Amino acid sequence: NAGVTQTPKFQVLKTGQSMTLQCAQDMNHNSMYWYRQDPGMGLRLIYYSASEGTTDKGEVPNGYNVSRLNKREFSLRLESAAPSQTSVYFCASIPGRKSTDTQYFGPGTRLTVL
Amino acid sequence: QKEVEQDPGPLSVPEGAIVSLNCTYSNSAFQYFMWYRQYSRKGPELLMYTYSSGNKEDGRFTAQVDKSSKYISLFIRDSQPSDSATYLCAMSVGIGGTSYGKLTFGQGTILTVHP
Numbered sequence: 001n002a003g004v005t006q007t008p009k010f011q012v013l014k015t016g017q018s019m020t021l022q023c024a025q026d027m028n029h030n031s032m033y034w035y036r037q038d039p040g041m042g043l044r045l046i047y048y049s050a051s052e053g054t055t056d057k058g059e060v061p062n063g064y065n066v067s068r069l070n071k072r073e074f075s076l077r078l079e080s081a082a083p084s085q086t087s088v089y090f091c092a093s094i095p096g097r098k099s100t101d102t103q104y105f106g107p108g109t110r111l112t113v114l
Numbered sequence: 115q116k117e118v119e120q121d122p123g124p125l126s127v128p129e130g131a132i133v134s135l136n137c138t139y140s141n142s143a144f145q146y147f148m149w150y151r152q153y154s155r156k157g158p159e160l161l162m163y164t165y166s167s168g169n170k171e172d173g174r175f176t177a178q179v180d181k182s183s184k185y186i187s188l189f190i191r192d193s194q195p196s197d198s199a200t201y202l203c204a205m206s207v208g209i210g211g212t213s214y215g216k217l218t219f220g221q222g223t224i225l226t227v228h229p
Contacts, residue, residue: 033215042202
């Protein structure tokens with residue numbers, strides 16, 4: 001049982017390049033989330049998916065797109081990377097849709113945009 | 115103004131000290147309060163969860179919520195070097211409706227416990 005996995009672990013992009021961050025969970029969880037973590041800002045929600053086939057915006061969605069490919073996988077795409085998107089990105093999942101469900105986090109992807 | 119405010123520290127204490135970590139919030143709709151612990155270069159993991167006002171104890175950790183003051187705390191007794199981590203408070207408005215498990219996090223407090 002691997003939990004929540006994220007690929008890649010590290011990535012360096014040039015401004016304007018695109019990339020997709022991958023997230024997968026093997027716990028049969030319903031809801032999945034993408035956060036970014038910046039110094040002094042805590043974790044901020046980018047997008048979430050309450051169930052397979054649905055996605056919705058969080059606090060900071062601009063510049064990102066997501067796809068809930070199936071129940072296991074939730075990807076985050078940067079179409080045209082900007083230096084402001086330099087951050088650590090975390091994917092998380094919960095069994096249901098309730099706030100009382102524990103969020104399980106992946107190990108993170110460290111992204112630098114030059 | 116952010117909905118959840120947390121002093122980022124850093125906080126450095128000697129082993130065995132009592133540590134107090136705090137968050138304030140502005141959204142009176144928050145009902146569920148969590149503390150997550152994040153070790154360096156790892157994802158956060160849930161430490162404690164409380165509902166509404168009151169105290170909850172788990173070993174050396176005590177979580178306290180005062181909804182009237184919009185203030186939550188985490189106390190760590192007999193702190194150990196292994197407690198060195200970033201502590202994040204998180205809050206949510208409810209269990210159903212459109213909450214969908216969404217959490218609002220504080221900025222995180224960096225704690226170092228030195229031997």
